[in-house]
Amino acid sequence: MNKYRTHNCSELGEKDIDKVVNLSGWLHRKRDHGNLLFIDLRDHYGITQCVIENKNKLFSIIERLKPETVIKISGKVVKRSTGTENLELKTGKIEISIQSLEVLSEAKELPMPIFGEQDYPEDIRLKYRFLDLRRDEMHKNIILRSKVISFIRTEMLKLGFLEYQTPILTSSSPEGARDFLVPSRLNPGKFYALPQAPQQFKQLIMVSGFDKYFQIAPCFRDEDARADRSPGEFYQLDLEMSFVEQEDVFNVVEKLMMNLFKKFSSKKIKNEKFPRIPYEEAMIKYGTDKPDLRNPLIIYDVTNLFTRDDIKFDLFKKLVKSGSIVRAIITKNTKDRPRSFFDNIDKWAKDQGASGLAYFTFEKDREIKGKGPIGKFFGSDSLNELMKNCNAEVGDSVFLACGKKKDIEKILSSARDKIAKDLNIIAKDQFSFCWIVDYPMYEYDEDNKKIKFSHNPFSMPQGNINELNFKNPLDIKAYQYDIVCNGVELSSGAIRNHIPELMYKLFKIVGYNEKDVNEKFSGMINALSYGAPPHGGIAPGIDRIVMLLAEKENIREVTLFPMNQNAQDLMMKAPSDVDEKQLKELGIKRDIKKN
Secondary structure (H helix, E strand, O other), X not given: OOOOOOOOOOOOOHHHOOOEEEEEEEEEEEEEOOOEEEEEEEOOOOEEEEEEEOXXXXXXXXXXXXXXXXXXXXXXXXXXXXXXXXXXXXXXXXXXXXXXXXXXXXXXXOOOOOOOXXXXXXXXXHHOHHHHOOOHHHHHHHHXXXXXXXXXXXXXXXXXXXXXXXXXXXXXXXXXXXXXXXXXXXXXXXXXXXXXXXXXXXXXXXXXXXXXXXXXXXXXXXXXXXXXXXXXXXXXXXXXXXXXXXXXXXXXXXHHHHHHHHHHOOOEEXXXXXXXXXXXXXXXXXXXXXXXXXXXXXXXXXXXXXXXXXXXXXXXXXXHHOOOEEEEEEEOOOOOOOHHHHHXXXXXXXXXXXXXXXXXXXXXXXXXXXXXXXXXXXXXXXXXXXXXXXXXXXXXXXXXXXEOHHHHHHHHHHHXXXXXXXXXXXOOOEXXXXXXXXXXXXXXXXXXXXXXXXXXXXXXXXXXXXXXXXXXXXXXXXXXXXXXXXXXEEEEEEEEOOOHHHHHHHHHHOOOOHHHHHHHOHHHHHHHOOOOOOEEEEOOEHHHHHHHHOOOOOHHHHOOOOOOOOOOEOOOOEOOOOOHHHHHHOOOOOOOOOO
16 A cells, blocks of 8 residues: 555545545645644645644644645545535545644745735746646646647547657758757767757658658747747647648648547637638738637728728828728727727727727718718718728728738737727637638748748749749749637648759749758758658647637746746756856857946
């Protein structure tokens, strides 16, 4: 018999009454009722209430113990008296009458409480993460994460995939995010890079003749932190398939996501066949390629209307003549909303750095009129045309923004979310997935005044590859796709380019000659030269999936030991200084200018 426990703190019930048991765990909470002292004993599985009378010699010892001290208790299982049961606990109908106690490990004064779910500063929570993880909510999040990963593995095997492991020490990639570099002792002056993703390796697995690969892969990117992105490392479900088209990848991922989200959440899934939304359409209708489809608001392009003579809103008309665009958001049946609602949205937009949002409400007397600050500038015919173009009705309102395309997309994407939250029209009881498809192969880099890849440089362009118009590269679309859920991008993926000659042509557009490609991507280009199957894949983020299922807005809430916003591990004190001897072995000399 295990000397520490005969049962865990979640499994005892009325069937065990009169048994003498051993339990071990953390002293979660004490309640002194004078002649009786109650303690909640907690372990990984749950909580059991234990009780001792003040005449027991152990009473004074337990009374002095600090919360989170680890103890072993022996005692008899007894039924709780009527009215004192706690039906929220699995063990809530019984308690343990303490007969003996052993202190296994005493706890110091706590820097943060474990009992309750109070909000504490993040730096305290991360420094004492081992305490933070004892809190019930955090503990459940990490258990959920483990179960999600186990479920994914099982499902992938059912779908015919096999799991393979790819290297952690690899070569630096010139495309993508900033690498984490690792100096090589045996090759002085040279560096490995931690993989931003197993991208090239998983393609090489397909070239090697394996058909379906997956891996719960650690990825490393030297990026700034965001609520949905860890600085440094994260995990993804990396998968790749041979002899497939885009729809084959979609079918696999949709089956997996449907099974996964149904298993771990009671929320409904809006569309079991995920909508396919072309990138250009998404940018017009939602202002982003990460749309939250639980939000019913749509953005409409109404630029052409501002060439009409019966619109006298000269500010917008002048801007349109100089190349600006006008886009609109319609809010349904908001005629009775107070003026303050509209003014607050306008003020919010100005606080975001925009020039504000013009607005009015559609009314009808004998003819259609615009009620609001700029309504008077619109004739009845133009209002009818606006309503027709935007599927608006009398009683609806319109918010208008005018400016450069990227600026308008940015502000109206945020405004769409802001207005929907204020109107409380986001369907919070559901998951709404979609695919964003038909990404442009290239985009123009305004900062560096040159063309660059928009997504994955190893993607296959759409269309007949023998008839691609390389003179207008910005018109080339790729078999690239993102999967989005509730406004969170879970993953990007693509059908890969498996033809070396085509790869040379595509890279030439962004400034790489054939020699550059051979040097920078030698492993990949060499392998493709020996017969490669058409292949494609995707890599949904594990952290983001769990974040959605746990209904958290910050990825650190579902990560065991995350870094802070400055990419620091406050608990282990990383990154840290290293010994000069280590640096000398690696052929590295510090050259840091002190402030």
